[in-house]
Amino acid sequence: MDWTWFHRLASPPHIYRVAGTLTPWFAWPAGLLIVSALYAGLFLAPPDYQQGEGFRMIYVHAPSAWLSVMIYGVMATAAAVGLIWRMKVAHAAAASCAAIGASFTFVSLVTGMLWGKPMWGTYWVWDPRLTAQLVLLFLYLGYMALRSGIDDLGRADRASAVLAIIGVVNLPIIRYSVEWWNSIHQAPSVMKMERPSMPFDMLAPLLMMLLGFTLMFAAVMLVRVRAEVLRRERGASWVKEVVS
């Protein structure tokens, strides 16, 4: 198998160029999808028979929660690749994920609390699903704190990569917490093997929003990877050419 494409990914100037070219191809569809999904979710989808209009919180809450878990997977994979193949660009990619993932985790927690008060009757309970999601936020914050706490870049990369890999264990706990233990959080409506427990006109905006958030993550990630690569290579001659 030809691994040239993989090895070229390790080259910072190559990544910088490719990321810059790709960004608009993710950013524009992301913007269009999110705006139309918001319109479809808030105005076109019918209200729920029990929750009424309040159910529309799902259109922000569920995609944020999915992304928060998915981004952690991407971050840990990049960190592992960086650790195993000593690939600096992979470490830069992992570092770029953390703040985005933390933001989505925060949004999922806040929207969940705002929905929980009228529906469950409480903002917060120490339930397995809610607690595991809070742990995910702390993992992201801990990862960022660890990185910024170590001055030597190589050591910061390796130490934070180990932390990122350790945190992977939380991902199946988040996903299956509602099935393994009695939880106040409802079981998955969409992310399961059976048919979604939701009619198509409620489901379509949700999937649009999921795709929109995913593309938005990719676009923001590309911008952050470029910034991170520039910061790391600030002494290199190719950076001087790019910046001047």
Place this chain on the structure above:
Amino acid sequence: MTPRQRRIALVVGILGGVSLAALLATRAFQDNVMFFFDPSQVAAGAAPLDKRFRLGGMVRPGTVARTAGSLDMQFVVTDFQRDVPVRYSGVVPDLFRENQGVVAHGKLGRDGIFVADEILAKHDENYMPPEVARAIKEKHGGVMPVNPDIRSGPRT
């Protein structure tokens, strides 16, 4: 082993070790992680009788009785195998209704009645527009079944 293979082994080792630790920890704390006990667990003696705990299940249809002129109410929580009667005084969340999930926090009395001081509603994973819900209800003689099939309603 090449250095790279050693690093792969390190990553796999971390994942394996941490998974094992998490597995043992969650098994040891099984009872603490459990957010609520269902009526069958209460009947089997799994729930603590001397302490407060959470009781979860469905509100059995036709059992919600409110005392006029006060916030006192009584209903039966069921998992369709065992029942536990619950007494509560206060405001219930909007989603509290018959045949819906509920989590009550309180203490089980000697008379077998669970005295709750907090009631939370548990939502299920089914979403549907009101007209679909109405059609399904009509089909089932005016009662919403516990696990409604959204495809049995009209197409919207």
